[in-house]
Structure formats: structure tokens, C-alpha cells
Amino acid sequence: MSTQTRASLQVDLAPHNPRELILRNPVIPASGCFGYGQEYSHVIDVQRLGAFCSKGITSQPRAGNPMPRITETPAGMLNAIGLQNPGIDAFIKKYPPIWEHWDVPAIVNFSADTVEEFAEMARKLDDVPGVAALEVNISCPNIHAGGFCFGWDARMSADVSRAVREATTLPVIIKLSPGAVDIAEIAAAVAEQGVDAISLINTLVGMSIDPVTRRSRIANTTGGLSGPAVKPVAVRQVYQVAQAVDIPIIGLGGIFGLNDALEFFMAGATAIEMGTVCFSHPVAPIQLIDDLQTWLDAQGCASIMDIVGVANPQFRAGKDS
Amino acid sequence: MSTQTRASLQVDLAPHNPRELILRNPVIPASGCFGYGQEYSHVIDVQRLGAFCSKGITSQPRAGNPMPRITETPAGMLNAIGLQNPGIDAFIKKYPPIWEHWDVPAIVNFSADTVEEFAEMARKLDDVPGVAALEVNISCPNIHAGGFCFGWDARMSADVSRAVREATTLPVIIKLSPGAVDIAEIAAAVAEQGVDAISLINTLVGMSIDPVTRRSRIANTTGGLSGPAVKPVAVRQVYQVAQAVDIPIIGLGGIFGLNDALEFFMAGATAIEMGTVCFSHPVAPIQLIDDLQTWLDAQGCASIMDIVGVANPQFRAGKDS
Amino acid sequence: MAAVLGKASAPVREWTGEITANRTIMGDSYLVTFTMPEGLAQHIEPGHFVNVLPSGAGSFDPLLRRPYSIYGIDAAANTMTLLIRPYGRGGQWIVDQQPGQSLNVLGILGNHYEVAPRSSHLLMVAGGVGAAPLKMLSEQAVAQGKSVVYLLGARREDQLLDASELPHAVEYIVATEDGSAGHKGFVTELAANYLTWADQIFTCGPTPMMAALRNVILQHRFGKGPQVQISVERTMACGVGACLGCVVETKKGMKASCVDGPVFDMESVVWG
Amino acid sequence: MAAVLGKASAPVREWTGEITANRTIMGDSYLVTFTMPEGLAQHIEPGHFVNVLPSGAGSFDPLLRRPYSIYGIDAAANTMTLLIRPYGRGGQWIVDQQPGQSLNVLGILGNHYEVAPRSSHLLMVAGGVGAAPLKMLSEQAVAQGKSVVYLLGARREDQLLDASELPHAVEYIVATEDGSAGHKGFVTELAANYLTWADQIFTCGPTPMMAALRNVILQHRFGKGPQVQISVERTMACGVGACLGCVVETKKGMKASCVDGPVFDMESVVWG
Numbered sequence A, B: 001m002s003t004q005t006r007a008s009l010q011v012d013l014a015p016h017n018p019r020e021l022i023l024r025n026p027v028i029p030a031s032g033c034f035g036y037g038q039e040y041s042h043v044i045d046v047q048r049l050g051a052f053c054s055k056g057i058t059s060q061p062r063a064g065n066p067m068p069r070i071t072e073t074p075a076g077m078l079n080a081i082g083l084q085n086p087g088i089d090a091f092i093k094k095y096p097p098i099w100e101h102w103d104v105p106a107i108v109n110f111s112a113d114t115v116e117e118f119a120e121m122a123r124k125l126d127d128v129p130g131v132a133a134l135e136v137n138i139s140c141p142n143i144h145a146g147g148f149c150f151g152w153d154a155r156m157s158a159d160v161s162r163a164v165r166e167a168t169t170l171p172v173i174i175k176l177s178p179g180a181v182d183i184a185e186i187a188a189a190v191a192e193q194g195v196d197a198i199s200l201i202n203t204l205v206g207m208s209i210d211p212v213t214r215r216s217r218i219a220n221t222t223g224g225l226s227g228p229a230v231k232p233v234a235v236r237q238v239y240q241v242a243q244a245v246d247i248p249i250i251g252l253g254g255i256f257g258l259n260d261a262l263e264f265f266m267a268g269a270t271a272i273e274m275g276t277v278c279f280s281h282p283v284a285p286i287q288l289i290d291d292l293q294t295w296l297d298a299q300g301c302a303s304i305m306d307i308v309g310v311a312n313p314q315f316r317a318g319k320d321s
Numbered sequence C, D: 001m002a003a004v005l006g007k008a009s010a011p012v013r014e015w016t017g018e019i020t021a022n023r024t025i026m027g028d029s030y031l032v033t034f035t036m037p038e039g040l041a042q043h044i045e046p047g048h049f050v051n052v053l054p055s056g057a058g059s060f061d062p063l064l065r066r067p068y069s070i071y072g073i074d075a076a077a078n079t080m081t082l083l084i085r086p087y088g089r090g091g092q093w094i095v096d097q098q099p100g101q102s103l104n105v106l107g108i109l110g111n112h113y114e115v116a117p118r119s120s121h122l123l124m125v126a127g128g129v130g131a132a133p134l135k136m137l138s139e140q141a142v143a144q145g146k147s148v149v150y151l152l153g154a155r156r157e158d159q160l161l162d163a164s165e166l167p168h169a170v171e172y173i174v175a176t177e178d179g180s181a182g183h184k185g186f187v188t189e190l191a192a193n194y195l196t197w198a199d200q201i202f203t204c205g206p207t208p209m210m211a212a213l214r215n216v217i218l219q220h221r222f223g224k225g226p227q228v229q230i231s232v233e234r235t236m237a238c239g240v241g242a243c244l245g246c247v248v249e250t251k252k253g254m255k256a257s258c259v260d261g262p263v264f265d266m267e268s269v270v271w272g
């Protein structure tokens, strides 16, 4: 069965927020893999994207980790960039004024060391023209909890979510860490705080040792594992979270092409992000928009929403929208 | 610098146990990937191995999960065999009597639903000729804890370890699950119970969806992720555990060849297991023994122990032996 | 008459074969020929398969070997030929390799078809690349003076096996779904005509095809009827009975299709 | 005189190039030539690099592109040549591709060497495959009537660039570690002789070689001395400044070597 009209790729990632996060398509380059949007603007037509996530920022400028920062692993890579960024104030002066004139919504990814700092950053970003939404990276250590990662604990994840929710009326996406034992529990605790959406997964903690130097291949010892290697973990976690929350999910982790993205949509994601693939195939996000359109049309779908969660019998995410 | 004599590959995996687990080399095919040792005996010279781990057994016979049980993922695979096995009693009758006549030590891998069942199985295996050691798989759900995996919780992991330790004088290896938030905490809790060694990692929980059928590619929905894809996670966890315990560690997860194995030794493993690689390259374990010998000789090492933990500044595992 | 077929018993080696020929066949498939170690040829029987690594040295992706039935061997040249339809990235990598390049092969794997000495009329029912093991079986049977009817089903004419691939003595009859050659419809519809003629039936193809064949046979069956041997297709990892990833439910419990099969007596299998 | 060199500004495209030639050079390396899209050639300057995908369609391993300097272009044929020494599995895959097969390429990337209009004496100091960008630079400089001394260091004679690869006008002097050709020792030892002669120095090679060159220059330096441009080598992921995986610490902070480099003024870099 095929239809005359083309399937709609539009998705709504903040159905309950008056400030809205409606994307014309569900394809979003992921934080840390797309710079501040400009780096790829002479390689692809950035304006065609559903949105993009900017490199994670912090309240103070950071020089990042020593080199080497990246290494390749089987079907994946490790990175320990160390959140090199100019700090929120310099960031606000430099990038959003450019984005203001862009068609594509910019989602600002940020992280902090304390709950208060998260709230303060959200407050600063609340009114900045050119910022469409916030993505809150909770895969960072809580300095009040001895370096234990916020995202591994339901209460700490909820604390950050609540603080950010109260500090801004912008659409808020909480980005979960895959290191949690029970990702559905974390997601439920986060969703209860009234945030608009959840994204997952961030990188897994990994390590690679060079037998010649007998040292880690990453100066920071451990790094974050991303790429196709982690896709099965990511699909599983999206599937589990989609049974636990009713807000939209943005799925990511190793998406390189159409079939990968379909796995995430069918598991329950309303949109997807693409990280590592940007390095191997910068054109992949644009290609995916086209491939999704063709595939949905061929399947006779009226909308991308027709396939969201179809592989997930207890699917709830986004169902109320 | 090179030496005349050849480096020793011998390792001691139970330095405090009178029943001993001294292997002539540190290469061990992993549980579930080497059947009961016989399947590969006409493909490679099984007797040359340091040891082998047999397919996980349970107290009752199990038919296993419905098909499909396996699927390929980027540089990895998912499996949900469902512990198909004849049950401990039939197992004891059938396999150990064969192994009794073998040179290579057989390590019996098993799992259970309750702490008592773990103890009972260990007791049954304690005196069986042909059984050299036990590997206790705690990556299985505790039916008294609502399906929560034993291996994700330090107290539950310690409970199983203590019960097995008390039930047998055989060398006991506890096989950790990588799903724990803090693997070092689990390892420390396990080591305190007086077990002889720790092995890690078991598989990560993953999922893969077929866009055509719109269903999981695994009948059991989720499966265990193994192979090169998981190696960075495994190396990192071995590295962390080697700082937390002083008993020997057996490292595994994605080891295909020499350089992979060296990563684990340098992170702190005294021996390694090889799982998924057996499917792609059945000769890989034998090849690794030869490659290790050549490499250690070229490096002028007296023993494999010379490189154990060299990449790990806070290395402790096996240090007291 | 669910006879128990033999278990895998041929020697298993991992070897690097050099490709000596690679040509297209059946429209979208390939005949890939490569060298094998001395001493294996005499152990190879129709129905045996090998597991081919679908990536080069230095790559871990795709990771798992792909099983392919043996299409033919040349004992003099010490080469083996596989008939490969690339469904996905592993098969595609294999058929992309050119003469002079190499393949890493694990084999000989599995059990094999068994022709009873007193059977003289053999019916082959093949679907698509299921043609492969039955081609070798037909050659052997004809050489032993048996009568062979070889039925092959495909979607279109260009996906059929060229008649020149089979021995002259074989009666080769085809069916295509679009009617572009032979019977228009399914190959199983042709089979009905030979059920009383055949002493044994050998089949290989997609599971729905074999299930359909079974229905045809059950409908027409009188008395004991011919014994039917099927070659099942399961996703495999090890190929030697070690992983239990490829099991088939039989009336005698779960069997590993790589060592207790791939050839089973049709009636020994539990049909879903 | 730490001059600020330009940032990456050439157009960046992802394209599939067809390999037109692949031959060995310098003992263990390869010159791989492949097609490029129309309209790129005129933007290519010496020092520019491209990122080549080291695996075929259908494989995710190896995953990350490998950066290679442009060795030469043929604007008429619209082809580009890279000089590749395969250190590991990615490089090996690339050099294993044969004419007719294809490469997925991302470029043109990075900034480039800059020859000041009033410089007339140019010294090139190359180590190993660092020869690549300086070969293109030498060609351009000779064409502009500049005098070029090209120093190359290698381990053994067979790892040197054949003189025929360079324009005749270039004064080509070599050093080998084992003394099998030219000066016995390091190329940096030869450089000392040309420090007063040179208006500008251009270097590319292993980091220790460039550090040694810097020591030689610092020791001999009088007055302002020649400006030195180095091409640094960092592990890269994106090649376009998006990942911050390839940074170099400079006196003006962390710079991405893929867009603020790979060519830096030697004195702008913080030496460890």
C-alpha cells in the first residue's frame, strides 16, 4: 500500500511546553560531534537538519584534557575531550547570535559539577535568542558525591532535572548515562520532574591499552565509548525507557544509517541523534533524512510517528502527545 | 634485551587454595563458547590450552530459549541461548568422566536462581573427579529479588560468593557482570568472601531490532553482547577491579589476538578467557599461546607475570601471591 | 519412518583458500571457487557446508562466519565451489573478493544427505540457492546410476540455474513465480506429481518452501511414502555444536543444526 | 616571528574516488592515485590533507578515517595521489585496494604551507612519509623560480624517495640511519648547514624529528633566523574542527590541528 502524499517527518519533542520544540524532521547531530554547527556548514546543508546539539559547555572555560584524547576501538571509538569549551559567558556571546539567523533549531548541551550550577546555567540560557532547547548532560561527576556520576543515581538525576526545570521555561531534554544499573528507574525519576524529553545514550566508560607504550591510549586513562559498537546497548536502553516514561525519547548510540535509525524509532524513540558517524560520514544525517522519507513513503506511512515504538509492546513514550 | 631461556607462561589462579589451580598457560576458552570441550577437540589440540570453561549448567535441565538465539551486531554479537543444558546430574555423569583423562583442567561454569541453589550445586561438584575449578556466573536474575541480577548488587554478589566458598574446597572463580554501576565495589565485596579468583566481563545487555519484521532479532527480546565491540568496557573494568582486589583476575571480553590479550594482562589480569572469537577463529586460543610465548621471549620477560598490571599504577590483584 | 541421520563427522580445519574463480549465476548470485587443503576432498558429501569469514584480516566487522553449502568440488584441482546469494553485508563482502584474493574458511561442517542403497528414484526439491547442495547430490546420484528429478523454484527466469550446471541424465523441471519460465507458481506444486515415483525426497530452500512441501506430502501420502530429508537454515555462530545458537526442535529434543544437521528427516522435526 | 598561518578554507566534500593507480614506493609505502570531483583541484595547496575511509561499504571496522597529506595532483586527469605507509589495519586496507576499486574520501582539509613572496631560498626537511606534502611544495616553489633544498631522512636506502619523484631543480640530499645512502645519521644533522642559507624552512615528519630540528635551529639561531613551518601529526576523528580530538597546545591556547593546522609556525607551538 502506498499513498500519494509524502509521509510527514515532523516530530514534537516538547508537547507540553508552550515554547515548543517541533522539528521538521527527527534527525539531530549529537553533542560533541558537530562542534557549534558551523564546522560542518561548508560540508553539508546544516539548515536541512531537524535540529543540532552543540558541544557541551560548562560554566567556566575549560582547556580540556591532555592529548591523546581519542582512539579507535573495534567498530567504535573512545574519547576524553574533557569538555574543552569557552565557558558559558563567552559561548553566549559568540554562537547563539549566529544561530538566531538560522532555520535549524540549536539545542545547547551543558553539564555542571553541582545541582546549583546546573540551575544557574539553565537560568543564563533561558532568554538567549538563538537557543531553542537545552540538553542536560548528567554523565558527569557530582563533586558533592565523591565523583559519583549524577546519571547513575535516580535521586541525583531527579535533583538536577528539577533544578533545571525550575530555572528555565525552555524545552529541557535530560541526557541519560548508560552506566546506570536500571535505566528505566532513572528515566522515570527524571520524567517526574516535568522535563520535556529524555535523550540516551551517552558514552559507555571504556579503556584501551597500547601494548607498546604499556599505557592507556587516552591520556585521561579512561574515555567514552561511542559508535556502532554500542548500538545494541543503546537500543535496549531506549526500549526499556520507552516502557517507563510517557515523554518523548531521543535515541542515539551508533546510528550510521537508515536501518540503525529504524531500530531506535521502533524501540520507542521519537527522534534520533547521530554522533560518531559525523566523523566517518559527515553527509550521513542529511542522507538519513532523505532515506527516512523514501522508506516511510514506500511503507505507506502517513508520519514517522507511525513507526515509533512498533517493536515495543509496552511502549508509552510520547503516547500522550 | 633477550634471554636464552623461554618465558614461563605458567599462572597460579588460586594461590591460597590447597587444591590449586596452576595453569601451564593463561589461555582459557570462555563459557558458552566452547561447549563441553569436546566440540572443538577435532578442530584444535584442546590439551594445549591452559584450561577451558564449560557451558554454564543449572540444577535442572533446561531446553533454553526459543529461536532465534543469536544475531550479529557491529564487531559483536548478541546471544540469548537461555542456558540450554542437561542439568547438573546428567552433566556430572556425562562430561567429567571424560575430562578426568584429559591433561587440560576443566572449569565448570554454573548459575542458579537462589543463593541456596548456588551452594547446593557447588556441593555436588566439590568431589567430582575431572572438575578442576568452579566459575560462578552471577549475571543471572535472583528470583528472590524480583529478577534483579545478583551481579549488580554488592551484597547479593557477596552472599553467593560466601555460600559457594563454604560449600566447596575447589578453587572458586566468581564471574562478574559488567552491568554493575561500580564494578570495583562488587569485586571487593566478592573477594572478601575468600574466593580464589574473579573473572570478568560477562556480556552486556543489548538488543537489535529487524526493521523488516519490526521485532527483536532475538526471540528473548534482549541478549548478551559480546565480541570486540565490548573490549574497551572489559579492559576498563579489569583495570578498575585490579585496583580493588588482591586475588587473581581472569580478563575477557572481545579478545581475538595477541594485542587484545596484552591489554588485559597489562590492565591487571593474570589469565584471559576467549569467547566469541572461538566462533570466528577456533584456532585463536592456540595461536595466542604461541604468540604470547614469542612476544614474551622477544621482550626478554622471564614470565607472563612480568607484564601483569604494568599499565595500572594502583595494581594490586595477585600481588600477594 | 523418521530415520536418524548421521552427525557431523568430517574433519574440521580453518584454512585460507585462494580464490581461483568468481562468476555470476542465477541472476544475482555467484559461484565462488577457491583452494582447499589436501586431504579434505575425499570427506566431502552432498549437504556438507563450510563457514566463510566475511571480512578481511584487520577488520572485526562483520564478525561471524557465514555458512554455505558446498556446491561442488574439483578433487583434482583441490578446489571447492560455493553458490552464494549475497543477502547482506557479509555475503556481499565474500562475493566481492576476486581471483587471487583469499577467503578464510572453516570446514568441513555438518552432516550430509544420505541416499539409501536401495533407493533408485530420487526427487530433489530446491528453492533459490537451496539448489546448491542438491546439485552435488544429483551428480553423485547420477554417477551411481540413480534416476533423478530435480525441481527448482525461483522468482523469475533469470534466477534459475542454467541446465548446463546439472548432469544430462537429470530431469530438470522449473517453476517461476511470475511464470517467465516453466510452471507458473511454486516449485512445491510440481512436487505433487513425483510423490509416488520417488523413493526418497531431498529438499533445500527457504523454510516456508519446505513447510509447503511437507503439506503437499502429507496431503498425498499413502502408506509409508517416501522418506524426506530437509536441510534447515538457522543463523549460526560456531558451526561445531559449541554455542547452541542454531538449534532445531526435534521430537528428540533440541538439536544443533550444525552437527546434528543441517540435514534432518522431515518427520523428526517439530513443525511450528 | 611566530606568524599566524591561515585556517582551513578549501571546500570540503565527501566523495567516492576510483583508484586509477597503486604502486609501491619507498620500500614499504604506496602511491595511491584516485579520481576527485571537478572543481576541487584549483583549491589544493601543499600541506592540505584528505581523510580516507579505511573500510568498505558494509563494514564498521576500522571506523575512523585516516588523514593523509596530498602528495600530488593531476589537474588534467582530475586525480589526486597520496603517499601511504600502512602502519596498521586502516592503512593496510587502503593500500590493498586495487585500480578499479574505490575509496571514500573527505577533503580538502586543513590549512597549508605558506611561502612568503620575498622568500627565495626554501629548505625542506622531511622524515619518512613526511616527504609527501613537501614534494608538492617543492614542485610549486620550483615552478615559481625559488631555490629549493630538500632534505630527507629514512632508516635505510630503500626507504628513500627516488630522486625522479622530485623536480630536477631541487637539490635533494638524503640521510639514512644505517648509512646505506647519503649522510649516516639523522636528517636534522644535515639541516644545520642550510640555516643561514634558508629564508624559510618547511618540515614534516615524526614529532621527535621536528623537535630535534627545533633544537638544531635554536642552537644555531642568530638574529630573527628563518621562519619554520611544521606540519603536525595528531590522531584525528572529524578533520573539520568539530570533535576537538586533535588539538595542539599553542601560545594562543588549544588549537584544532585539522583546521588551525596541520601547518603551524614552529614557535607558535608549546613544546613539551
Ligand SMILES: Cc1cc2nc3c(=O)[nH]c(=O)nc-3n(C[C@H](O)[C@H](O)[C@H](O)COP(=O)(O)OP(=O)(O)OC[C@H]3O[C@@H](n4cnc5c(N)ncnc54)[C@H](O)[C@@H]3O)c2cc1C
Binding pocket: C049, C054, C066, C067, C068, C069, C070, C082, C083, C084, C085, C086, C087, C088, C089, C090, C091, C092, C129, C130, C132, C133, C232, C233, C234, C235, C236, C262
Ligand atoms: C547450512 C546452511 C547452508 C547454507 N547454504 C547456502 C548456500 O549454499 N548459498 C547461499 O547463498 N546461502 C546459503 N545459506 C544461507 C547463508 O548462510 C545466508 O544467506 C548468509 O549467512 C547471509 O549472510 P549475509 O551477510 O549475506 O546477510 P546478513 O547481513 O547476515 O543478513 C542481511 C539480511 O538478509 C536476511 N537474510 C540473511 N540470510 C537470508 C536467507 N538465507 N534468506 C533470506 N534472507 C536472508 C537477514 O535476515 C537480514 O535481514 C546457508 C545457510 C545455512 C545455515
Ligand SMILES: Cc1cc2nc3c(=O)[nH]c(=O)nc-3n(C[C@H](O)[C@H](O)[C@H](O)COP(=O)(O)OP(=O)(O)OC[C@H]3O[C@@H](n4cnc5c(N)ncnc54)[C@H](O)[C@@H]3O)c2cc1C
Binding pocket: D049, D054, D066, D067, D068, D069, D070, D082, D083, D084, D085, D086, D087, D088, D089, D090, D091, D092, D129, D130, D132, D133, D232, D233, D234, D235, D236, D262
Ligand atoms: C595531517 C596528517 C597528514 C598525514 N599524512 C600522511 C601521509 O602523507 N602519509 C602517511 O603514510 N601517513 C600520513 N599521516 C599519518 C597517517 O594518518 C597514519 O599513519 C594513519 O592514520 C595510521 O593508520 P593505520 O591504519 O595505518 O594505523 P593504525 O591502525 O591507526 O595504527 C597502528 C599502530 O601504528 C601506530 N602508528 C599510527 N600512525 C603512525 C605514524 N604516523 N607513525 C608511527 N606510528 C604510527 C599507532 O600508534 C598504532 O600503534 C598523516 C597524519 C596527519 C595527521
Ligand SMILES: Cc1cc2nc3c(=O)[nH]c(=O)nc-3n(C[C@H](O)[C@H](O)[C@H](O)COP(=O)(O)O)c2cc1C
Binding pocket: A030, A031, A032, A033, A055, A056, A057, A079, A081, A083, A109, A137, A175, A201, A202, A203, A224, A225, A226, A227, A228, A230, A252, A253, A254, A255, A273, A274, A275, A276, A277, D243, D245
Ligand atoms: C568526541 C566526542 C565528544 C562528545 N562530547 C559530548 C558532550 O560534550 N556532551 C554530551 O552530552 N555528549 C558528548 N558526546 C557523546 C555523544 O553526544 C553521544 O551521546 C555518544 O557519542 C553516542 O552516540 P554515537 O554512538 O552516535 O556517537 C561526545 C561524543 C564524542 C565521540
Ligand SMILES: Cc1cc2nc3c(=O)[nH]c(=O)nc-3n(C[C@H](O)[C@H](O)[C@H](O)COP(=O)(O)O)c2cc1C
Binding pocket: B030, B031, B032, B033, B055, B056, B057, B079, B081, B083, B109, B137, B175, B201, B202, B203, B224, B225, B226, B227, B228, B230, B252, B253, B254, B255, B273, B274, B275, B276, B277, C243, C245
Ligand atoms: C553464545 C554464548 C553463550 C554464552 N554462555 C555463557 C554461559 O553459559 N555462562 C557464562 O558465564 N557466560 C556465557 N557467555 C559469556 C562468555 O563466557 C563471555 O563472558 C562473553 O561472551 C564475553 O567474552 P567474549 O567477548 O570473548 O565472547 C556466553 C557467551 C556467548 C557468546
Ligand code: FES
Binding pocket: C235, C236, C237, C238, C239, C240, C241, C242, C243, C244, C245, C246, C247, C256, C257, C258, C259
Ligand atoms: S552454530 Fe553453534 S551450535 Fe550450531
Ligand code: FES
Binding pocket: D235, D236, D237, D238, D239, D240, D241, D242, D243, D244, D245, D246, D247, D256, D257, D258, D259
Ligand atoms: S579532528 Fe576533530 S577537531 Fe580536529
